[in-house]
Amino acid sequence: SLNTANLKMQPGQILPQGLKPVQFSQPPFDFQRLMLEERMLAEQRMGNPDFGASSQYQISDRKTATEIAAVQAQAAASGDLRNRIFRMGLAHLFKQCWSLYTQYNKKDLMYRYAEETGQMVPEGIHAEYSIEPKGGLDFINRQFTLQKAVARMQMFQNNPFVNQGELVKSVLEQDDPALVRRLFQDPQAASGDQAEDQATEIATMLATGFPVAIKPSDDHKAHISVLFAFNQAAQARQQPVDQAAMQVLMGHLQQHLAALEKIDPNTSRAIQKQLRDAAQQQMKQQQQIAQQQPQIQPVMA
Structure with a gap:
């Protein structure tokens, strides 16, 4: 074997005799294929596909906007399912925290909600509550849902068959649920x-x-x-x-x-x-x- 540390590369230098190219054997697996498989597996687990990937039939083709929209909708549906499952587990955790509070810390009645601080009545501290995380399940498509709510309000505005107050609330809820309590007022x-x-x-x-x-x-x-x-x-x-x-x-x-x-x-x-x-x-x-x-x-x- 030749120790390359003993070689000093200089212009015009003659290499010693007996040098042969090193032959690397073919690995038993394809690194490029493994990288693509790991990438595909991660995208499936996360529900976040690569929108810049080419077509599986013709590598030179790029995905159209319709294909990207379809893939995005499918990814959003998958994410929504995972969010629902996570929401159920988080609700159990919140329920357990509330049970500990009602059992050991009933005397602390101060609360902080949004930008307001208040004090709860002692009769309101009990375990008969259905607790769940705040916010919607479709936060991935939140902008799209808000656009639909605004379009719905424009369509049914001043319609006698539609409750106008609830119609306004539906738009405010998509923006921020706390805005309903702060901004909505019955005329x-x-x-x-x-x-x-x-x-x-x-x-x-x-x-x-x-x-x-x-x-x-x-x-x-x-x-x-x-x-x-x-x-x-x-x-x-x-x-x-x-x-x-x-x-x-x-x-x-x-x-x-x-x-x-x-x-x-x-x-x-x-x-x-x-x-x-x-x-x-x-x-x-x-x-x-x-x-x-x-x-x-x-x-x-």
């Missing part, structure tokens, strides 16, 4: 809150005589409706209102009308016409009542 409940706020403002202005400024977040139509209903009820009861308080109420009403004029001019003008018609009707009724009242003749002594 009917919001309108009721606006009416209650205006009723409180009316009571304040009647009691103190000081004006109350409007807020940018006010629903001006709801506030105007409450003011109009208060005026109609006062006339029906024939209950006199202090003139100073009435001027404050009318000024508050004009503020809402001016703010509504900037947002929705047509609605503001329609409400103003309705108020003028109601004022004219009130004047006619007062004139009729004045004419029907008998005039008292002075008695001559």
